[in-house]
Amino acid sequence: MTLKAGIVGIGFIGVDHLKRLANSISGVEVVAVCDNVPGKAQKALDDLDLKLKDYDHFQKLIDDPEVEVVVITASNEAHADIAVAALEADKYVFCEKPLALNADDCQRVMEAEQKTGKKMLQVGFMRRYDAGYKRLKEVVDNGEIGEPLMLHCRHYNQSQVADYKTARAIYETLIHEIDVLHWLLDDDYEQVKVYFPRQSSLVKSDDGRLKDPQVIVMETTKGINIVVEVFVNCQYGYDINCDITGETGLAQLPNPASVSIRKDAKNSTDILVDWKERFEEAYDVEFQDFFDRLNNNEDPTGPTSWDGYLAAITADACVKSQVSGKTELVKGAKKPEFYNA
Numbered sequence: 001m002t003l004k005a006g007i008v009g010i011g012f013i014g015v016d017h018l019k020r021l022a023n024s025i026s027g028v029e030v031v032a033v034c035d036n037v038p039g040k041a042q043k044a045l046d047d048l049d050l051k052l053k054d055y056d057h058f059q060k061l062i063d064d065p066e067v068e069v070v071v072i073t074a075s076n077e078a079h080a081d082i083a084v085a086a087l088e089a090d091k092y093v094f095c096e097k098p099l100a101l102n103a104d105d106c107q108r109v110m111e112a113e114q115k116t117g118k119k120m121l122q123v124g125f126m127r128r129y130d131a132g133y134k135r136l137k138e139v140v141d142n143g144e145i146g147e148p149l150m151l152h153c154r155h156y157n158q159s160q161v162a163d164y165k166t167a168r169a170i171y172e173t174l175i176h177e178i179d180v181l182h183w184l185l186d187d188d189y190e191q192v193k194v195y196f197p198r199q200s201s202l203v204k205s206d207d208g209r210l211k212d213p214q215v216i217v218m219e220t221t222k223g224i225n226i227v228v229e230v231f232v233n234c235q236y237g238y239d240i241n242c243d244i245t246g247e248t249g250l251a252q253l254p255n256p257a258s259v260s261i262r263k264d265a266k267n268s269t270d271i272l273v274d275w276k277e278r279f280e281e282a283y284d285v286e287f288q289d290f291f292d293r294l295n296n297n298e299d300p301t302g303p304t305s306w307d308g309y310l311a312a313i314t315a316d317a318c319v320k321s322q323v324s325g326k327t328e329l330v331k332g333a334k335k336p337e338f339y340n341a
């Protein structure tokens, strides 16, 4: 079988996923795109020599009877409305992270999905499909380093867009660690605290108010302490680290393979510069799994709307701590039975 998909939001990752779904993923055919900036989607289609329907509003794409699956790669603030509209039209949804920018909007999506009576939505937390994170989860699940006690992570970007804001470092960037570590440790977050160390003088932002770097300390229900450094203008590359200290050992996320060159009295390896390359395989695996299951009439088994909600309530607590400077509790609703199945 082949499912027909429409993609809403043809920006950085929208173009990347358009190429992916059009050329690499089996069981899906992209039939429509949409971007609310006039001409933007058509330019991408022209660049990729694709002849697809191009809608100027997401509702028109959703209303297209040919579209069976809606892929949301629009800006963060648009996700919830597009997801709710797609679910109300009984269309499957793949929504890039974050599901929404706050818990209330995640609740709206969950309510719309539950009304359909079946799991219709997967959130694009692709690190769960990354080979390195999957191996880390195996190490923890198999007790290879004893019980995990504390984690030290880094989420470094070489640079960010000029309109990037301090809160986005939580909702858009740290959100990856929030989701993947909740999954990896099979644990929930109790409380968080955000620290602002000495700020880089090299940070460029349009309002001059971006605080960078940040250090976020998260404590889990099992008592595990997680320290995540988020530095979105680190200058040297895109560097993702995850060290897990257990009772009997230390497990570390592997760096992407890179040939080391010994030359001129130096030994050097490459560091990637952005997320597209670093998680290319994980994006492919998450999408293939998603479409394989739908084509086999199975529920998607990736991150659910509930996972999106859990990430949002944790992010909300982090943003609150950015302002209060205090430790903030992670508070949320009871998990609907619908998401236990």
Ligand SMILES: NC(=O)C1=CN([C@@H]2O[C@H](COP(=O)(O)OP(=O)(O)OC[C@H]3O[C@@H](n4cnc5c(N)ncnc54)[C@H](O)[C@@H]3O)[C@@H](O)[C@H]2O)C=CC1
Pocket: 008, 009, 010, 011, 012, 013, 014, 034, 035, 036, 037, 040, 057, 058, 073, 074, 075, 076, 078, 096, 097, 098, 124, 125, 126, 172, 275, 279
């Ligand atoms: N999973 C991952 O590793 C990554 C996920 N993302 C997520 O993907 C989303 C897009 O990120 P980028 O591509 O970097 O942003 P972007 O700003 O380059 O692209 C977003 C596009 O959506 C369009 N758009 C915004 N509102 C719309 C609406 N209501 N209807 C139709 N089009 C609309 C914009 O015109 C823009 O072209 C974000 O939610 C981001 O968090 C982004 C990068 C990596």
Ligand SMILES: O=C1[C@H](O)[C@H](O)[C@@H](O)[C@H](O)[C@H]1O
Pocket: 157, 172, 173, 176, 275
């Ligand atoms: O989702 C992403 C990317 O995966 C990067 O890790 C982040 O740094 C970026 O801000 C975000 O959009």
